[in-house]
Amino acid sequence: MEFVGTNQVGSWGETKAREYLESKSYEILETNWHCSHREIDIIAQKDGVIVIVEVKTRTTTFQNPTVAVDKQKQKFLISAANRYVQMKKLDADVRFDIVSIVAVNGNVTIEHIENAFYPRLR
Secondary structure, X not given: OOOOOHHHHHHHHHHHXXXXXXXXXXXXXXXXXXXXXXXXXEEEEEOOEEXXXXXXXXXXXXXXXXXXXOHHHXXXXXXXXXXXXXXXXXXOOEEEEEEEEEEEOOEEEEEEEEEEXXXXXX
């Protein structure tokens, strides 16, 4: 697995995450959904719950990919998820997950963190 740039790594990781989620009986509703300047990598559904999935892919073990989902990124995801639910007129619970993919020397590790964070009430 040879990657040219970060876009190629990210695209590959999102494909792997999608395949992983489908193997776990998630229904993929959207991929790379955009709202203004915000993007949701994967929007899925399982057991009546809308699952907003942030995919983080790394080709080194230097930093765990989940560290990149900081408070600012969470805020953007929550905002985009609210917009998605409003636009689609959905009445369902929403959950925020992270799928972390680390590919080093041909070894691929996938970690799925359900309920990775919760929206804060103001």
